[in-house]
Amino acid sequence: MTAASLARPRDLIREASARLADAGIDSPEYDAAELLAHVLGTTRSRLSLVDEIGAEQAVFEVLVGRRAAREPLQHLTGSAAFRHVELQVGPGVFLPRPETELLAGWAIERAVAAGPGAVLADLCCGSGAIALSVVDEVPGVEVHAVELDPSAHAWAQRNLATTGVDLQLGDMADAFPELDSGVDVVVCNPPYIPLEAWASVAPEARDHDPPLALWSGEDGLDAIRVLESTAARLLRPGGWVGTEHADVQGESAAQVFVESGRWTEVRDHPDLAGRARYLTARLAR
Numbered sequence: 001m002t003a004a005s006l007a008r009p010r011d012l013i014r015e016a017s018a019r020l021a022d023a024g025i026d027s028p029e030y031d032a033a034e035l036l037a038h039v040l041g042t043t044r045s046r047l048s049l050v051d052e053i054g055a056e057q058a059v060f061e062v063l064v065g066r067r068a069a070r071e072p073l074q075h076l077t078g079s080a081a082f083r084h085v086e087l088q089v090g091p092g093v094f095l096p097r098p099e100t101e102l103l104a105g106w107a108i109e110r111a112v113a114a115g116p117g118a119v120l121a122d123l124c125c126g127s128g129a130i131a132l133s134v135v136d137e138v139p140g141v142e143v144h145a146v147e148l149d150p151s152a153h154a155w156a157q158r159n160l161a162t163t164g165v166d167l168q169l170g171d172m173a174d175a176f177p178e179l180d181s182g183v184d185v186v187v188c189n190p191p192y193i194p195l196e197a198w199a200s201v202a203p204e205a206r207d208h209d210p211p212l213a214l215w216s217g218e219d220g221l222d223a224i225r226v227l228e229s230t231a232a233r234l235l236r237p238g239g240w241v242g243t244e245h246a247d248v249q250g251e252s253a254a255q256v257f258v259e260s261g262r263w264t265e266v267r268d269h270p271d272l273a274g275r276a277r278y279l280t281a282r283l284a285r
């Protein structure tokens with residue numbers, strides 16, 4: 001290794017950020033620093049302790065090129081942060097999103113309020129992000145999770161191993177018949193993007209999240225309709241359901257619950273940017 005082939009982290013990050021910004025990445029500096037930290041086996045906050053980088057530079061350049069081609073950052077690092085947990089992720093599973101942390105937080109509050117031994121079902125669990133957060137933050141909770149896609153289910157198996165979560169491969173429509181009328185909280189981040197919205201979806205999602213995780217019929221509400229009837233079957237009277245939806249579905253998703261006549265306290269919640277993000281409702285007694 002010659003002195004000429006060594007580079008300083010801040011120079012590498014500056015050059016990579018410019019390249020990522022040109023490629024249309026929203027958070028170029030963050031992504032560049034995350035990739036460099038990943039390559040060096042350290043964290044972003046400890047990069048300032050690294051003086052010079054040698055052979056790892058070539059690996060970093062390859063990853064920056066892949067990110068510039070809009071491969072998701074988390075596919076390149078192999079992990080995704082969600083609330084207080086880290087999930088293993090990669091091709092074949094939906095990447096957990098920061099906005100879903102709000103829905104997970106609501107589910108955690110409801111499970112705590114239900115008291116010791118609360119029973120919670122995470123339908124459409126993907127990587128297991130919500131289920132893992134619930135067991136992480138609610139002592140003594142009983143969690144059941146279901147996922148239809150075998151590839152996503154395999155990721156959930158990795159993430160939920162040793163947690164005690166009952167993880168099933170199957171359709172939420174007929175999941176957990178043994179729990180009928182016995183669940184305190186049903187939580188779901190289902191597919192909900194209307195087919196017509198294809199062109200407005202970011203390349204990272206459109207090209208790398210599994211199609212089954214994204215689309216849900218013409219109006220994007222097909223899975224939410226299945227969720228409504230499944231939650232009514234699973235919940236005890238007075239139990240709670242919460243579901244994420246698209247920002248344009250604040251009224252239409254609520255309509256699904258209001259029209260069935262089975263729910264009280266149907267309410268929509270905004271995300272941190274003020275957009276309609278998730279709906280909660282309570283099964284009538």
Ligand SMILES: C[S@@+](CC[C@H](N)C(=O)[O-])C[C@H]1O[C@@H](n2cnc3c(N)ncnc32)[C@H](O)[C@@H]1O
Pocket residue numbers: 094095096097100123124125126127128129130146147148149152170171172173188189190191192210212213214223
């Ligand atoms: C938007 S992703 C959310 C994944 C995870 N809950 C999260 O928040 O990161 C939706 C997930 O639902 C799964 N899915 C779609 N239809 C389903 C069904 N009928 N039953 C169970 N899972 C389903 C998809 O495979 C995908 O993993």
